Amino acid sequence: MKIAIPVDSNNENTDVCVSFGRAPYFLIHDTESKKNVFILNEAANAQGGAGIKAAQTVADSKAEVLLTPRCGENAAEVINTANIKVYKSEKGAAKSNIEAFEKGKLSELKEIQPGMHGNNAG
Amino acid sequence: MRIAVLSGKGGTGKTLVAVNLACVADYAQYIDCDAEEPNGHLFFKPQNTEEKIINRLIPVIDETKCDLCRKCVDFCRFNALALIGNKIKVFDKICHSCGGCKIVCPQNAITEKEKRIGKVISGTSENVRVETGIMEVGESSAVPVISALLADKIDVETVIIDCPPGSACSVMESIKDADYCVLVAEPTLFGVHNLNMVYELVKAFKKPHGVILNKCVEGIDIAENYCKEKQLKVISRIKFDKELGKLNSDGEIVSRVNAGYKAMFADTLKSIKEEVSHETASDS
Incomplete structure (x- = not known):
């Protein structure tokens, strides 16, 4: 099974990124092979709809689980439609979050943020 | 003036x-x-x-014509479209009504509907x-x-x-x-x-x-x-x-x-x- 996590940088010791849509990379961890793949998040600098595009990237990676500190409503709609389960990540290293998830210590992400909907971009 | x-x-x-x-x-x-x-x-x-x-115009996807080529998804700079599973999803509120997706669709699977704004x-x-x-x-x-x-x-x-x-x-x-x-x-x-x-x-x-x-x-x-x-x-x-x-x-x-x-x-x-x-x- 593949796990996706928004991360700050493309190395094994990276922290989880505080943002989902605007995270610079996604770490895709394969629980069977234990391999990590980093995907560049093209939505990081998107004019709008970053959450949708980021969620599309995660869905395209064939991840079945997403560990993230937060998730906007548009991203959640894509993620849910793609049947990806979302768990709330803890502050700190992506690595320790994967361990916590595998031990069943992370809970499902319930709170969904209302979207910015271009309010910032105007 | x-x-x-x-x-x-x-x-x-x-x-x-x-x-x-x-x-x-x-x-x-x-x-x-x-x-x-x-x-x-x-x-x-x-x-x-x-x-x-x-009103403004929002794309509507004809699923019988759409072959999921995702040209519309890649074209939209506002990311108002997503391809999930075997369906294109349109995010009305994100769409800027530029009509570009309709133009790039090779299957003519996109029409537009009016949305009251x-x-x-x-x-x-x-x-x-x-x-x-x-x-x-x-x-x-x-x-x-x-x-x-x-x-x-x-x-x-x-x-x-x-x-x-x-x-x-x-x-x-x-x-x-x-x-x-x-x-x-x-x-x-x-x-x-x-x-x-x-x-x-x-x-x-x-x-x-x-x-x-x-x-x-x-x-x-x-x-x-x-x-x-x-x-x-x-x-x-x-x-x-x-x-x-x-x-x-x-x-x-x-x-x-x-x-x-x-x-x-x-x-x-x-x-x-x-x-x-x-x-x-x-x-x-």
Whole structure:
């Protein structure tokens, strides 16, 4: 099974990124092979709809689980439609979050943020 | 002549200036582009109002024709489309109605449907034709409403455009066809910060512009000094006046009930018109 996590940088010791849509990379961890793949998040600098595009990237990676500190409503709609389960990540290293998830210590992400909907971009 | 009234933040006196400039003209069209919360109509209380619904176009995917090539998804720079499972999902609120997805679709699987995004209410108040743009609740951008508002041009000499606050897309849309931009600001440090935002905007749009300082008090010259430094013309200074504040908060139009203010705004409108004719002359 593949796990996706928004991360700050493309190395094994990276922290989880505080943002989902605007995270610079996604770490895709394969629980069977234990391999990590980093995907560049093209939505990081998107004019709008970053959450949708980021969620599309995660869905395209064939991840079945997403560990993230937060998730906007548009991203959640894509993620849910793609049947990806979302768990709330803890502050700190992506690595320790994967361990916590595998031990069943992370809970499902319930709170969904209302979207910015271009309010910032105007 | 199209005169846009802007400010970097709300509450500086945009509507006060715009409403009164319209009132002191022989005949004027007043267009309230602050479609998120238009308030000019509270002063004008227009009669014989008519309502026009504004729609915009949103893509609809014909799933029987769509072969999931995802060209539309990749094309949309606003990411309003996503391919999930074996379906294209459209995010109406993110869509900017550019129609590009329809053009790039090789299967002709995309048509468009109308989505109600707001309305325009038109009416009259003595010598002023009042047009008010109102966004539908839940809509995120005022731009399409403003664009529909401004497209409906009538043949009048004076058009006053009351802009939304700030310097974002909705303001750019509002000043696009303006001949002159009036920047309304408070005389404080905060006022200067906001004035600078709209000044940068009108400069970028190469619009002739001037400043009206509102709520002026003796001894506070921060905005005045800023205007000197940037060589901005101060067209008018409105003194901080409790009487004005009271009339305004009672929903009265000061130039209709107070002869002093009527003369002041008439002077201001005259100065603006002179500025515009000067600009036109120096252009040619």
